[in-house]
Amino acid sequence: MFQKILIANRGEIALRVLRAAKELGIRTVVVHSTADADAMHVRLADESVCIGPPPSRDSYLNIHQIVAACEITGADAVHPGYGFLSENAKFADILAAHKITFIGPSGDHIRIMGDKIEAKRTAKRLGIPVVPGSDGAVSDDREAFRIASEIGFPVIIKASAGGGGRGMKVARSAEDLPVALATARSEAGAAFGDDAVYIEKYLEKPRHIEVQIVGDGAGKAIHLGERDCSLQRRHQKVWEEANSPALNAEERSRIGDICSKAIADLGYSGAGTIEFLYENGEFYFIEMNTRLQVEHPVTEAITGIDLVHEQIRVASGGGLSTRQEDIKFAGHAIECRINAEDARTFTPSPGTITHFHTPGGLGIRVDSGAYSGYRIPPYYDSLIGKLIVHGRNRVECMMRLRRALDEFVVDGVKTTLPLFRDLVGNIDIANGDYDIHWLEKHLAETAAAA
Structure with a gap:
């Protein structure tokens, strides 16, 4: 069992993980931004390390600061909670390189499931039922029309690297499809730096x-x-x-x-x-x-x-x-x-x-x-x-x-x-x-x- 776990998160989930670790007799380290200095998880942890100013990119998303906090405190494992770096394959890989256990799946599995097209392919291969649609990203509008016609309207266009509803558009007819494709690609590119999209059957009342x-x-x-x-x-x-x-x-x-x-x-x-x-x-x-x-x-x-x-x-x-x-x-x-x-x-x-x-x-x-x-x-x-x-x-x-x-x-x-x-x-x-x-x-x- 681990000797000391660093909790790379904040708020209620940091407190949730802290309580579980204490029940297992494991010492806890929490990281926090300057804005969270008075947070409850900071008060209750065995140790705390300030890792930066309020913006997430300078604190809770700062991988180097979190790894440094592990080394300073001697933490042998990191629990990422949810959000922030919890599904960041690079973070999992860096921790492994520093002989620190990431309490979660491997970086490879995070990558597979983080790419929605690859995740769907993997699910299909493993026998998990999938929504009818394209096998991968659609290369152009002509291919999109062909797939949409085969599975039937309405269809939904989704960003391959998407999440939180961004890069998702519904086309209820062939006439709607060009605008839906263009809008989804634009939103996906702006939000994720990747404008790849795929098509699925749109379910009306799921x-x-x-x-x-x-x-x-x-x-x-x-x-x-x-x-x-x-x-x-x-x-x-x-x-x-x-x-x-x-x-x-x-x-x-x-x-x-x-x-x-x-x-x-x-x-x-x-x-x-x-x-x-x-x-x-x-x-x-x-x-x-x-x-x-x-x-x-x-x-x-x-x-x-x-x-x-x-x-x-x-x-x-x-x-x-x-x-x-x-x-x-x-x-x-x-x-x-x-x-x-x-x-x-x-x-x-x-x-x-x-x-x-x-x-x-x-x-x-x-x-x-x-x-x-x-x-x-x-x-x-x-x-x-x-x-x-x-x-x-x-x-x-x-x-x-x-x-x-x-x-x-x-x-x-x-x-x-x-x-x-x-x-x-x-x-x-x-x-x-x-x-x-x-x-x-x-x-x-x-x-x-x-």
């Missing part, structure tokens, strides 16, 4: 289903069920559930077994998430995230398995702590991402939290680094914390969530708490009847009625 996996890097892997992340705004997840209200036990087992076998065959090491669009009983691969997900606590709630413990265990050579047949799914869990944003306009609202009170009681978990008097800096993601609620079934979970949201108090900044109080009382949400377009339509209707 759900976003993702499967949590963990591999030991030596040909063994398990899945921990699925999460439903269909409630999204601008391709950013807002509310996540485990298990999905749309799947039955047979579908859950089928897609989980497909994913765990594929990850075992790939020789993948660590935690990862395989994401799908799901429509009419069929799963279609979107991408794989080679890191811990923001929404991992809902999986922990229904399985009782600590995913950060698993990451650390696998990275240290200890293998998986459990077998697939020993994993049991118990109850239902929902996570709400509480952001420092206006609940109507989603404009960021940095500032000082004057009063902070979190809900409690059976089945309630809050992952947050915030506290009364904490100043939310304007330089980073606006996430204040995550409210995770678990119940014996979805009905109990929803009732408990309603109560927890009523207890949650964050004063001094605007938050998205009012949005969740609205959603928890909505009949479609109560019935689990929603898709990836539902939330944006709901927000538009709400704004029009205001």
Whole structure:
């Protein structure tokens, strides 16, 4: 087992990893920018190192400073959390060159899954169902027309190196295709320095289903069920559930077994998430995230398995702590991402939290680094914390969530708490009847009625 782990992140995820490391008896080092000197993870870590000024490029994305912090403190492993350098293959390679363990997959696997075209090819080779579309980047408009005609309109054009909804355009007819291609290429080039795009069949009312996996890097892997992340705004997840209200036990087992076998065959090491669009009983691969997900606590709630413990265990050579047949799914869990944003306009609202009170009681978990008097800096993601609620079934979970949201108090900044109080009382949400377009339509209707 590792002697000392450096946590190359900030906020609630840095605190989450810190707690897991302490439970395993491992000393912790955190890095921070000058803007985060008073952050909770800095206060609780065994050691802390300031690695630069507030801009991420000068601190949390500064690989050389992070490696130097490892050498100064004697850290023998790095946990990247999510975001920042968590899916940076170069970072993983540099750490390996310095004999420091990256708590995550190999640089090669990060590269494969970071290129959406190569990821789709790999998924197809491993037996994971994929969306009909081009086998790779489309070379010109003529090829794009041919592929679109074969799979049928509507189609979606996606950036090969894309993410966060950038470089994605829908063409509902042949007439729409030239403009959609040109716009997607332009956005992709500007955002990622790579204007390569590919084409897929556009699904009208799919759900976003993702499967949590963990591999030991030596040909063994398990899945921990699925999460439903269909409630999204601008391709950013807002509310996540485990298990999905749309799947039955047979579908859950089928897609989980497909994913765990594929990850075992790939020789993948660590935690990862395989994401799908799901429509009419069929799963279609979107991408794989080679890191811990923001929404991992809902999986922990229904399985009782600590995913950060698993990451650390696998990275240290200890293998998986459990077998697939020993994993049991118990109850239902929902996570709400509480952001420092206006609940109507989603404009960021940095500032000082004057009063902070979190809900409690059976089945309630809050992952947050915030506290009364904490100043939310304007330089980073606006996430204040995550409210995770678990119940014996979805009905109990929803009732408990309603109560927890009523207890949650964050004063001094605007938050998205009012949005969740609205959603928890909505009949479609109560019935689990929603898709990836539902939330944006709901927000538009709400704004029009205001």
